[in-house]
Amino acid sequence: MGSLPETEHILLEREGGWLTVWLNRPDVRNALSTEVVAELADLMGALREDREVRGITFRGKGGVFCAGGDLKGFKAVFQGEMQDEADVAAASREAGEMFGLIETAPQVVVMLVEGVAVAGGLGMLCAGDVVAVTEDATFALTETTLGIPPAQIAPFIVSRLGLRTARRLMLTAARFDGREAMQLGLADFVVADAAGLDEVEATIRKGVMRCAPGANAVTKDIVLATQHLDRDAMLDRAASGFARCMRSEEGREGISAFFEKRKPRWAVTE
Secondary structure, eight states, X not given: OOOOOOOSSEEEEEETTEEEEEEOOGGGTTOBOHHHHHHHHHHHHHTTTOSSOOEEEEEEGGGOOBOOBOHHXXXXXXXXXXXXXXXXXXXXXXXXXXXXXXXXXXXXXXXXXXXXXXXXXXHHHHTSSEEEEETTOEXXXXXXXXXXXXXXXXXXXXXXXXXXXXXXXXXXXXXXXXXXXXXXXXXXXEESSHHHHHHHHHHHHHHHTTSXXXXXXXXXXXXXXXXXXXXXXXXXXXXXXXXXXHTSHHHHHHHHHHHTTSOOTTOOOO
């Protein structure tokens, strides 16, 4: 694995081919400051070409996932005299790019949620591949109650929940729990407590570690491309990805392993 960037506001734990990213500002419910956004963007950029890391889990320290943007920072910096609208727009764009790096990461991205995941925290969930939540976790898109829009997270909310549900949640600031998150399609799993999250993650890890990392990366690229490419472009994107994988070392190894009735070299089993 390549070297990871130094971080102050997030903790990184590596276990084999899996990296856990802990949001580590429990005193402010893991709010997303500009510093946190920068650290997450640097991390996801560093992991972009890394195939030794096959999965990434996001969690929050202190029993809380993420309370959204750092409002103290918003007031002091974004509404201060030292910045104008262009400065604020640039910072907003940087946050959007960070969410995009999470969504398009070549690794499998798992979000484990307890406590609260509101505003930008909820948006981060929607950038993940798999979401597991506790029953009593709390969710809401509260931005409009503060006089601001859920701007950069809107595409991710719409992508995961659909336009109809996204509009309702964003325009009414409705609060809901883990059970409703499952019903809405935000969550893939709902469990009783943090121990349940650990069990879900263990199952997901086991499945992911059976899959070829390069093939998973290409699969994510194809799946996400369905949101913006027309049919002809998708035919080309899928054909190119399929051919590249078929002719790759992974493809040759996977098919050889099938016929030889053995596990491929990348498969990790316990």
